[in-house]
Amino acid sequence: xxxxxxxxxxxxxxxxxxxxxxxxxxxxxxxIFGLMHFVNLxxxxxxxxxxxxxxxxxGVLGYWGGFLLAPLAVAALGAxxxxxxxxxxxxxxxxxxxxxxxxxxxxxxxxxxxxWGDLPIGIAVPAVFEGxxxxxxxxxxIYRLFIIALGLAVLAVLTLxxxxxxxxxxxxxxxxxxxxxxxxxxxxxxxxFLVFVVGCALAGLAGAVAAPVLSVTPDMGLxxxxxxxxxxxxGGLGSLKGAVAGSLIFGFVQTFGAVLLPTFNSVLxxxxxxxxxxxxxxxxxxxxx
Amino acid sequence: xxxHTPLRLTTLTLLAIGSLAYAFVAGFFGLxxxxxxxxxxILVIALDLVAGFGGMVSLCHGALMGVGAxxxxxxxxxxxxxxxxxxxxxxxxxxxxxxxxxAICARSIGIYFIMxxxxxxxxxxxxxxxxxxxxxxxxxxxxxxxxLTAIGIDLTDSxxxxxYAIAMVALTYLVAAATLRSGLGRSLVGLHHNEKRLRxxxxxxxxxxxxAFAISGALAGLAGCLAAQHTQYISPGLLSWxxxxxxxxxxxxxxxxxxxxxxxxxxxxxxxxxxxxxxTPYWHAIVGLILIAVVMSRANGVFGFVEARMAARKxxxxxxxxxxxx
Numbered sequence: 001x002x003x004x005x006x007x008x009x010x011x012x013x014x015x016x017x018x019x020x021x022x023x024x025x026x027x028x029x030x031x032i033f034g035l036m037h038f039v040n041l042x043x044x045x046x047x048x049x050x051x052x053x054x055x056x057x058x059g060v061l062g063y064w065g066g067f068l069l070a071p072l073a074v075a076a077l078g079a080x081x082x083x084x085x086x087x088x089x090x091x092x093x094x095x096x097x098x099x100x101x102x103x104x105x106x107x108x109x110x111x112x113x114x115x116w117g118d119l120p121i122g123i124a125v126p127a128v129f130e131g132x133x134x135x136x137x138x139x140x141x142i143y144r145l146f147i148i149a150l151g152l153a154v155l156a157v158l159t160l161x162x163x164x165x166x167x168x169x170x171x172x173x174x175x176x177x178x179x180x181x182x183x184x185x186x187x188x189x190x191x192x193f194l195v196f197v198v199g200c201a202l203a204g205l206a207g208a209v210a211a212p213v214l215s216v217t218p219d220m221g222l223x224x225x226x227x228x229x230x231x232x233x234x235g236g237l238g239s240l241k242g243a244v245a246g247s248l249i250f251g252f253v254q255t256f257g258a259v260l261l262p263t264f265n266s267v268l269x270x271x272x273x274x275x276x277x278x279x280x281x282x283x284x285x286x287x288x289x
Numbered sequence: 290x291x292x293h294t295p296l297r298l299t300t301l302t303l304l305a306i307g308s309l310a311y312a313f314v315a316g317f318f319g320l321x322x323x324x325x326x327x328x329x330x331i332l333v334i335a336l337d338l339v340a341g342f343g344g345m346v347s348l349c350h351g352a353l354m355g356v357g358a359x360x361x362x363x364x365x366x367x368x369x370x371x372x373x374x375x376x377x378x379x380x381x382x383x384x385x386x387x388x389x390x391x392a393i394c395a396r397s398i399g400i401y402f403i404m405x406x407x408x409x410x411x412x413x414x415x416x417x418x419x420x421x422x423x424x425x426x427x428x429x430x431x432x433x434x435x436x437l438t439a440i441g442i443d444l445t446d447s448x449x450x451x452x453y454a455i456a457m458v459a460l461t462y463l464v465a466a467a468t469l470r471s472g473l474g475r476s477l478v479g480l481h482h483n484e485k486r487l488r489x490x491x492x493x494x495x496x497x498x499x500x501a502f503a504i505s506g507a508l509a510g511l512a513g514c515l516a517a518q519h520t521q522y523i524s525p526g527l528l529s530w531x532x533x534x535x536x537x538x539x540x541x542x543x544x545x546x547x548x549x550x551x552x553x554x555x556x557x558x559x560x561x562x563x564x565x566x567x568x569t570p571y572w573h574a575i576v577g578l579i580l581i582a583v584v585m586s587r588a589n590g591v592f593g594f595v596e597a598r599m600a601a602r603k604x605x606x607x608x609x610x611x612x613x614x615x
Contacts, residue, residue, distance in 0.1 A: 039400050085581070092584075094400040095346050099541055099584045102534050106577030114571060226411055226530065233404045266419055270412030274393065277405045281397050 006138045011255055013135075017144045019251025020151025024206035025224060026231040027158060027243040028199025034175040034238020034287045036192050038086060039094055041101035044228060045108035046200050048221030050074045050207025052112055055121045055216050063126035067208050074204025075197045082196050090192075105222065112218045120215035147209050154202065155244060162240060171195060175238055175287050227254075230269060234276050236283025245285055291342065291469035291478070296599055297549045300592070304552055305459070312451045320447040326559045327454035328515045331461045333539045333551035335508035338465045340537065341546030342474065343501055344481035346403050349390060349410030351532030353506045356413055357383040357513025358523045359423055362432040372435035372518075380510040386413075387506020391499035398484075407530055414528040428524030432517035444518075454515055458552070461508050465548060468504050477501045538580050543590045550592030557591065 029043045053073045057066035085104070089097055129143040162168035173181040174191055182188045214220065227250060235246025253272060257265040276284065312323055332354055339345040360379035364370045370378065394405040417423045434444040435453075444450050468474050476497045479487045488494055517523050526532070543554020558576075565572040588594040 033400075039403075085585070088585070094403060095340075096584050098346070098400075098403060099537065100581050102538065103577040103580035103584070106573040106580070110571040110574030110577075114574075222531070226407070229404060229407065233401075233408070237400070263419070266415035267412055270408050270415060273408040274405075274412065277397060277401070277408065278393055281401055281405075 005136070009136045010138045010140065011259060012252075013138075013140050013144065013148070015248075015251040015255035016148045017251075018255060019247040020148050021206055021210055022224075022227055022231050022250055023151050023243060023247035024154060024202050024209070025228045026235070026247055027154075027240060028202040029228060030232040030235065030238055030243045031171070031175075031240065032196055032199045033232070035171060035178070035195050036086075036090055038090055038196075039097045039101065040086075041098060041225065042081075042104035042108060042221075043199075043203055044221035044223075044225035045105050046074050046078065046203040046221070047207040047210075047224055048112060048216075048218070049077060049108065050204030051211040051214075051216045051220060052116050052121070052207075053204070054208035054211045055123045056116070058123045058211075063123070063212075066123070066211075067126075067205075070208040071201040071204035074207070075201035078197050078200025079193075081200075082193055086196065087192075105225075108221065109218050116216075116218070118218065120217045122215055123211050125212045143212060147213070150205075150209060154205075158240060167191075167194075230273050233283055234273055236286035238287030239283075239285050242283055242285040242287070246283075291466065291474065291548060293466075294596075296596055297547070300549050300553065301462075304549075304556070305455075308455050309452070312448060312455065315448075315451075317447055320451045322559060322563060323451040324447070324454045324515075324519050326555050327451070327458045328512050328519060329536070329539060329559060330458045330552045330555040331512035331515065332509055332536050333543070333555050334458075334461050334465050334548065335505045335512065336533075336536050337540050337545065337548055337551045338468065338508070339477075339502055339505045340540060341548070341551075342469060342481065343477040343498065344398075345391075345394075345498065345502065346406075346537070347502075347505075348403055348407040348530050348533040348537070349413070350505070350509050350536050351530060351534075352410035352413040352528040353383050353387055353509035354513040354516065354532070355417065355523070355525070355528030356386055357510030358432075358517040358527055359417060359429070359513075360510070361514040362429045362517050362523055363422070365433050366429070366431055372433050376435070376511070376514045379514050380507045383510025383513065384503045384507035387509070388499050388503035390506075391502025392495055394502075395495035395498040407533075410528065410530050410533055414525060414530070417528055418525040423525070426525065428522060428526075430522040432521050432523065434518045434521075450519065454519070457511065457515055461511065462548070462552070464504070464508065468501070469548070473497060473500060538576065541580065541590055542583055544593030544596065545589055547589070547592055547596065550590050550596075553592045554590060 025043065025047055029040060032038055032040060050070045050073075054066035054070040057069050061069070081104075085100055089100055125143045129146050131142055132139040133142050133145060162171060170181065170186045170191055173184070173186060174188055178188050231246035231250050232243060233246075234249055235242025235244070249272070250269060253269050254265075257268045261268065308323060311319065315323060332350060336347060336350045339347055357379045360382045361375050364375035364378045365372055390406065390409045394402055394409075397405045418425060423429060434450065437444055442449050442453075444453055469477070476487060476492055480494065480497060484494060513527070516527065539554040539558045540551045541554075542558060543552065544550025561576075562572060565575050569575075583590060589597065
């Protein structure tokens with residue numbers, strides 16, 4: 001079984017798909033942290049909200065309507081959160097932020113139960129991506145390949161924006177030293193808002209693409225939160241490269257761990273995280289050198 | 290520094306008298322709630338010891354409690370130890386685990402410390418969840434309660450068990466207060482204020498942090514033993530990070546770094562939980578809103594708020610003293 005090429009291809013694709021989903025979530029969270037020093041434990045709840053919005057809108061507008069509008073809805077929710085809670089707590093220290101966003105998780109889980117009920121909601125894969133594709137001797141669902149492609153596309157766009165545009169340069173300056181950036185005439189407040197909302201939209205996008213492959217349940221946000229946090233801590237808080245590296249490490253360790261070392265699987269990733277924290281407490285590729 | 294202000298002593302006395310009086314008049318349901326409060330109180334005292342005084346905000350105390358509960362149940366059921374030796378073993382194991390976690394995380398501060406403890410807590414959770422020895426998802430049942438019939442106490446009676454749990458809260462409080470008043474406790478508070486200074490004074494920082502974390506872990510393990518004895522059934526859910534998060538919520542609602550406040554918080558939390566759950570299934574949303582309101586108000590929880598008000602009403606020298614004490 002393990003000597004078979006198809007097995008490795010299949011598991012690599014599975015790992016990539018998980019990595020890309022985690023990347024969409026962790027990149028927003030990590031850049032928000034890097035720029036604003038804000039720890040948003042409710043990021044997973046935004047992802048769940050995106051999945052629910054996508055599922056609800058898919059019933060009315062079809063899959064693509066949900067796919068496009070869900071991130072916007074999550075971004076709008078993010079904007080509301082920014083002005084009500086986030087902005088005033090930016091300098092409050094990690095514990096206040098952890099607590100407030102932990103409180104938000106409680107509220108979010110119950111709000112989704114209240115609106116959408118306790119039962120899992122499923123939505124169909126869009127017609128374009130139905131079926132399987134034969135690839136290197138394995139057949140793989142096309143929709144999952146789409147997730148991988150979408151993740152890579154988002155990565156490419158973010159890399160371009162961050163390294164090649166003025167806004168990207170301003171964000172990088174803000175991550176390095178926000179006070180100095182403000183002195184140089186960058187409207188740091190507005191940039192924070194922009195980054196926060198885009199991060200929320202990406203979480204919503206992750207929810208929308210995950211909705212057809214996972215079941216949409218009230219606690220899905222809580223379930224994805226820990227993997228997302230592991231990704232950004234392994235990768236290094238605040239850096240795009242770190243989010244990529246962390247997502248890939250998590251995706252591959254989790255997927256191959258499950259098939260090669262099933263007994264130790266779930267402990268494996270935490271042991272890796274502990275090792276990273278001991279050897280490099282700042283993560284593998286932190287934003288600041 | 291930790292000190293027993295008159296307000297703290299009064300509150301403690303009222304809590305002790307109130308809970309004991311309630312234990313003698315309450316019915317079965319009230320006694321179950323009382324035991325639940327006592328177990329939560331032990332856990333949050335343990336957490337306040339490190340989070341409130343040492344600045345080590347831990348998200349693995351649920352896991353430490355769970356390890357205590359599992360170790361107790363396995364030691365009593367599988368290894369056939371008596372209830373008290375099994376408790377001692379479980380407490381020692383939780384303490385040892387906490388020492389290792391504390392030593393490894395000692396270098397991390399702020400959000401990294403929180404994340405690191407979260408990782409270790411989840412590691413323990415996954416381990417217990419997957420391990421067949423611990424019953425996996427089904428959990429374990431049949432944890433025994435200590436046999437005190439030799440001195441005429443039957444702990445299978447819920448009244449006796451509630452009083453026993455209250456006694457354990459008192460023991461926990463005494464251990465925590467003694468720790469804070471010892472050299473170690475003073476170093477812990479010093480580390481919270483200025484780690485570099487303590488390092489310059491020659492303190493072995495990691496050892497002080499790890500030892501404090503171990504004491505806190507031992508108390509969390511004790512809470513786990515009591516939780517196992519109380520419901521006589523344990524599940525991996527006990528180790529989940531949300532349990533640690535909830536414990537932190539209780540500490541915050543009561544008053545961080547006051548040691549007395551978290552006990553008040555535990556009383557309020559459990560009572561509110563039962564009262565609100567009776568009205569609506571969405572009790573977590575209400576706790577979430579209360580938590581957000583408390584944190585945004587910048588008051589140090591219910592007890593901390595009262596304490597600050599009392600201090601403000603007194604004359605200035607006393608105020609300064611109160612500030613210095615806090």
